[in-house]
Amino acid sequence: MKHPVALIAGLLARRTASQRLRHVSLAKPRGRPGTRVAGSLATGFCALACATAAHASGAAQAMPADDFLQTLAVVTHVSYTDGAYVNVHNVADDMAWLGIHHVRDYAPGSSIPFSSYVYLAQRGVKFNFLMGADFEKKIALAAKLNTEVPGSVAAIEGPNELNNFSITYQGLTGAAAGLAVQRDLYARVHGTPELAGVPVYDATGFDPKSVETRTNSADYANQHVYPQNGEQPLWNANGDKWMLAAIHLGQRFQLPLVITEFGYFSLPQAGWYMLGVDEPTQAKGVLNGYMDAAAAGVKRLYVYELLDEKPDPERKNDEMHYGLFRNDNSPKPVAYAIRNLTSILNANTTRRTSAAARSTLAYTLSEMPPSANSLLLQKKDGRFVLVLWNETLIWNRATGAPLASPPARVDVDFGGKAKRVDLYDPLTSAQPLESHRDLRQLSVNVPDHVILLEITPADTPGT
Structure with missing residues (x-):
């Protein structure tokens, strides 16, 4: 061949x-995951590239949405x-x-x-x-x-x-x-x-x-x-x-x-x-x-x-x-x-202009497989958006048909009580599929594509 x-x-x-x-x-890629790169x-x-069972120990800096x-x-x-x-x-x-x-x-x-x-x-x-x-x-x-x-x-x-x-x-x-x-x-x-x-x-x-x-x-x-x-x-x-x-x-x-x-x-x-x-x-x-x-x-x-x-x-x-x-x-x-x-x-709630939102979140992800990743974003109103996705096989190259892998069950700790957590699947809708209130931890099924957890921490300035 x-x-x-x-x-x-x-x-x-x-x-x-x-x-x-x-x-x-x-x-073709050379080297192994975990290779150090400069710049x-x-x-x-x-x-x-260095995914582990637990992510984001300590406060993670959010990327502005x-x-x-x-x-x-x-x-x-x-x-x-x-x-x-x-x-x-x-x-x-x-x-x-x-x-x-x-x-x-x-x-x-x-x-x-x-x-x-x-x-x-x-x-x-x-x-x-x-x-x-x-x-x-x-x-x-x-x-x-x-x-x-x-x-x-x-x-x-x-x-x-x-x-x-x-x-x-x-x-x-x-x-x-x-x-x-x-x-x-x-x-x-x-x-x-x-x-x-x-x-x-x-x-x-x-x-x-x-x-x-x-x-x-x-x-x-x-x-x-x-x-x-x-x-x-x-x-x-x-x-x-x-x-x-x-x-x-x-x-x-x-x-x-x-x-x-x-x-x-x-x-x-x-x-x-x-x-x-x-x-x-x-x-x-x-x-x-x-x-x-x-x-x-x-x-x-x-x-x-x-x-x-x-x-x-x-x-x-x-x-x-x-x-x-x-x-x-x-x-x-x-x-x-x-x-x-x-x-x-882009969807935001009204926030008092005098209130300053923190830009870090001390979240932890447990049981994340090596194929999964996360990205922390922050919207203009101060709410965080934790993006999760698991890059398992999605296509059967032998038959030319899609593959469906079971989602990974991941435990999320938000580092403190969250006033509200909304779960979104952008492949399905711009509306939340689930909404949760007053919790610190949540178990989430992470599929082979992007899902979003919109997090309103309990200490978020008035919304």
Whole structure:
């Protein structure tokens, strides 16, 4: 049997340029869970990779829910004029409905009116613009947009997947050309007053072992992650740890990390090194991936992609099924789940402005399996949201069907009496499934996907 990387390389070799932005990550994880990593992701990485029977001994610092929401992003293809993206009003409406603001797309060009980008920016869309060797004219358009709608350009990204899409630049080809573009792009962005403060994301698809530094080339390391075989993003009983590979590689240059492509296509498949799952499993994988990334300190994760680009009535084209929304703009389960998640985290109660809420919670989780994780968030009104998820197998790669694993029974101690605890499952609803009052401990069934415990401590300022 072929080595797994060779299998993926064979799949990539059959791709055409029309398959555009997506690729399968070639990197397999190296090392074991618990390996120390340097830089800003070290704490989050260890929290993910070093799971034990009891979590969060002592007070844990909560991540503001607003900060978490800013890590949620999606890939769009506004420049495509032959499919679902031609209707930019749908794009804006869908983003608002999801509660997500950040997108990754090609920089403005000649295929659609510049006014379409202005319209989306005015609707709250914030762009990471992907650039190639022709970046000079694209930078000018990005600067123009950021001037017309200040803050609408959130990042500029270097060349996409140099291992799949070769470019030429100043007499260079391949990775050398891409790295040269990245260096000059970095200087150009940081020398453009209209883009002051806009970070530069690194190119993707070059071999980091051959590069000593990204100084004066990138502000953020950048990776793509596509879990194979319907596997979970971070931890899988098959032994694959897809997101950890990106985190390991992202540490080489001591830079914060973004993941500018991640996803599952909703076309169920069997076999090895295939991506396709059914729509409910896509929802589980995407939400778990968002949480894994945030817990590891990843600055932003862009899910591929917002819309199924074109109809595929024969259901044979994988590329046409990555969307959060189907080609007819109807939401898939993953879109409902994201909307439920953002709605829960944005819902606040009135809090006295003079009352200061503490930002730590001394919770303890007992009987957590190695495949399970937690993330503590805090809403603007002071309430905590403890996110729990257990990355057990979710897809049978032999039969091409979903797997259902029994949930893990986890005992939660909130470190003190809680005035109220509401349990949510964003795959089901934005309304609580259970509500409890005046308790310190609670036993919870943690499934193979994200659930939320919204906690109002007894000493929370008036609500």
